[in-house]
Amino acid sequence: MRTIDPHMQAYKPVATADAPADKRTRRIEPVTAADTPAAVPAAVPPDPKLVTFVELLFFAYRDFTREADVVLAEYNLGRAHHRALHFVNRSPGLKVAELLDILKITKQSLARVLKELVDQGWIIQHEGTSDRRQRLLYATEKGQHLSHRLDTLQARRVDEALRAAGLDNGDSIARFLLSMTSSEEREKVWALLPAAAPVSRAP
Amino acid sequence: MRTIDPHMQAYKPVATADAPADKRTRRIEPVTAADTPAAVPAAVPPDPKLVTFVELLFFAYRDFTREADVVLAEYNLGRAHHRALHFVNRSPGLKVAELLDILKITKQSLARVLKELVDQGWIIQHEGTSDRRQRLLYATEKGQHLSHRLDTLQARRVDEALRAAGLDNGDSIARFLLSMTSSEEREKVWALLPAAAPVSRAP
DNA sequence: CCAAATAAGTCAACAAGGCTGACATAAATG
């Protein structure tokens, strides 16, 4: 089993074929055709209109990220570097632990990327003043320039899309996207957004 | 076939001056501060409000995909399998070439994933009727069930987000997302969407 | 009719960026 979360092992084979299957705690065993017979009443099919949004999100993200990739490739950097640099530049003095919580990757994964960013002079680390164990992260001038360049590229695309969608004010879209984040994360994401953010109060 | 690599090159030294390296894979000297001097007029800084959308898109996608991962892990499947299965189930009889164009990955990458999906009975391939070179892709009943389950999961999240954003009708969001796709791709994406799709005409 | 183009598959090697587990170090804290 692939491990996404440690607690995933909890899913264990359930019931026999005639066990009433709870939709959310489904079985695990390699599902054969017999496991999903026509006899099991098919759940209400997902609204095609809603599925459209899922697909649009995929296509939007697919193309959106590729644009920055081209620039990053000039410097032999990848998306992982981009994300780290962006959030560091965005929040100067960010702690490593905070960055980890934003990116939701392991510290070993981040370490590899961060090491390259530091070695190549995109990011510098300063010892924390109140807590000298901390390595506060700052984008160098060079790092700020690159981050700025990438931000501009992506901001332009967002701007064009907002206009194309006939929206001078994208508040509804911001609220939609914020609501798409996990509820447990929403407050943190909201807190991270700039004061001028196009989202009002979190519900 | 593919011309853009989303992942970047190695940190390995490339080509001497007489070896005309591919533009995309050329190793570039570490950019020093001198490469981005103040003399180059600093562009207008990106609107923080627009950058917010970039971040929200990141967070939304980050959490959105993790939800399906949990289900996929039960079957030892990954996101690559999910994407392939989804679009096959969505368009029964899809050609391999079409799927490649949707996913924007190489056929070698797809082959690996597709082989597993076929071997494990999620997808079957039929010889094309008009063109017998084609291997038309269909989700098996089992594959349809899984795809349906994942779609339902994601559709529910979209639905909740639409409601939370106070939108009974998400047309503006659909238009926004469609506009976020590359202009060259937009027509194809639009054509793929179901008739009931919440987007009117492409401009 | 046959040469060339096309649809798809395959082998081999490699890169990027995730992951786990185990351990190291310095500083803060009770």
Place this chain on the structure above:
DNA sequence: CATTTATGTCAGCCTTGTTGACTTATTTGG
């Protein structure tokens, strides 16, 4: 002073991308 915390590191593995160089059927165009 023992323990916890913030961070770093080594070693190895997995998924999913990539290139390049073919092969096999089948269709198509001259």
